Amino acid sequence: MFNRLPIVCAIGLIPHLVIADVKREAIELSLEELINLKVQVATKTPEKSLSETPSVVTIITAEEIANSGARDLMDVLRLVPGFNLGLDVNNIVGIGVRGSWAHEGKILLLIDGVEMTERRFGNNPLGNHYPVAQIKRIEIIRGAGSVLYGGFAEFGVINIISKTVEELRGVQATVTYGRMEEATARQTVNIMAGETIGAAKFTAMGYLGRGRRSDGLYVDSNGDSLSLANSNELNPAFLNLGIEYKQLSSRLLVDNYRTTNRDLFGTIEPLTWQNDFQTVAWQTRYTQSLTDKLTLDNRVTLSHQDTWNQRVADEYQTRATVDRLSINLNPHYIFNAQFAVSSGVELFYDRNIDHSTESRSFSNYYNTTAFLEGAWQAAWGNLTLGARYDKHSDFGADLSPRIAYTKQFDKKWHIKLLYSGAYRSPTVENGYLNPDIKSEKTNIFETEMGYVFNKDIALTVNLFKINTKDTIVYDVIPNTITQTYFNAEQSGSQGIETELRLVKSWGYATLNYSYAIPTDSVSTYKAIDQQTGEEKDLNLAFPAHKLTLNGHFKLSPTWSFNPSWLLFSHRYGYARVDELGTPILYESPTTLLTNVFFRYQPNDTKNWEVGMGVYDVFAENMELIQPYNGGHSPLPITSREFLVQLQYQF
DSSP states (O other): OOOOOOBOOOOOOOTTOOEEOOSSSOEEOOHHHHHTOEESTTOSSSOEETTTSSSOEEEEEHHHHHHHTOOSHHHHHHTSTTEEEEEOSTTOEEEEETTEEOTTTOOEEEETTEEOSOTTTOOOOBSSOSOGGGEEEEEEEESOOHHHHOGGGSSEEEEEEEOOHHHHOEEEEEEEEEEOSSSEEEEEEEEEEEEEETTEEEEEEEEEEEEBSOSSEEEOTTSOEEEGGGSOBEEEEEEEEEEEETTEEEEEEEEEEEEEESOTTSSOOSSOEEEEEEEEEEEEEEEEESSSSEEEEEEEEEEEEEEEEEEETTEEEEOEEEEEEEEEEEEEEEOSSSEEEEEEEEEEEEEEEEOSOTTOOOOOEEEEEEEEEEEEEETTEEEEEEEEEEEETTTEEEEEEEEEEEEEETTTEEEEEEEEEEEEOOOHHHHHHOTTOOOEEEEEEEEEEEEEOSSSEEEEEEEEEEEEEEEEEEEEOTTSOOEEEEEEEEEEEEEEEEEEEEEETTEEEEEEEEEEEEEEOOTTTEEEOTTTOOEEEEETTOOSEEEEEEEEEESSSSEEEEEEEEEEOOEEEEEEEOTTSOEEEEEEOOEEEEEEEEEEOOSSOSSEEEEEEEESTTOOOOEEOOSSSSSOOOEEOOOSEEEEEEEEEO
């Protein structure tokens, strides 16, 4: 099943500095054009500009990705303010948002409107996974999106929009090879094609590869060591097929992601474990304008997920499937230029099957949702009011509200005042491992201010405060590999995020800074000196401060130089245990990662280009820390990596 060839792009990003990806000669948007860019992800009423959309949003385009040389989605997300990475178990890496662990069902990943977050645990495993070469644009909500999207959108939404027929213009192929100091980092190949036949548009995109998490030395809590140069593989296979015909569109996504590991729950295992994450999803969407004011947007989605399936010595240790049928009916009505309403009904049914042992059995779920949002636009500003009502068959009902006020002043200033509620029902494994588990509820308050100094420079600043009640917490029972979930009383964080953007004729640069500290924290997440009982002011794994600087410099009409720097302040984690088996807290020092990427686009032909990059130039050899007290020592990630990428347009 997993014959692996090389592929896809090492590519990158610069959050917010948006570049239009039209044809081969990309045109950089001015700051005024950027501020007025229409955003899809944050509202279902008519799209609003980036400065007026009712959420804190980051936009990333294909040209930004190609310029900066991001190797995978991990590289993209690490440059987004407030986003960090943490280690789970079994060589799985997930997302932390604003100082909190979001990997457990608190962030939603969409590809072309199809939910890719796995529903067994609510995870989004990262590392050489999703093909960034296929991306036209990413829109990220930094904050709650549950009123629009439901459950997993509690802390944020990552909305990936794939390239269309217009961007593909025939057949494109990209081959990437990356080499760490002691092992091959990645070999990937990406092929994309688009064709228009009459009124029908067809796209086909495929991605295949092999990779490794690291070539470093993993040392477990007992002091035993393992070289990762021949272990901890990351092997993706991804297919995206789409067709559009007038108001009807249909898309098939097939994601087959395999990882291997010997670190398991922290202790080095003698045999290699294999983890499969498989999703097959088909969605059909029909939009129709019944009048010049009333539009219907209806979707039917079928998906089959076969995730977190673990095998050792070719025998399944655990295997479960989750099948979902969902129906979305969304009418939108524009009363006039000042007022519009979006509403909807969503029904889904989940069939959950455990295949590992006869002693385990899962419940089947169904959920009914009603949604309503109104948007007013006037001289005094824009007001958005919305609410979502969910009724879950096993976990009861809840109402999630939303209110947002935005205003742009004289094309210079803008302000946002935002409040969103979020509701997340437990996943199938949450409920199986703890039948008494309850849903969690989150409230997020945000404000954003932005100022355009002149045609070249703009600044945004946002403040946030997050509070979650009945937090669903993953835990591992000490000295075992037994997993469990429980509801903690309360958790939360607060902080600030800023970004300064510069656009000039020679290129662009983005400097962003984020600061987040917990206000309430679960003991499982809190950095605690277990020997003395002293509590630190941070959660495990995540820094209070993160600073990123990204640049794109045009050295000539054909060459560009794209450096990036990522500075992480100190982090806390557990690496060893004392003579009683109690974890010992340690402090990881401040870390500066430096990456450089050169892009060559010859003038004499539009058919090919080449990219060359060096990542972690000064060999900081950063480790990822487990964001909870689960017994896993820090895991090394990619050391200094040299990468070559070739793209050809047929």
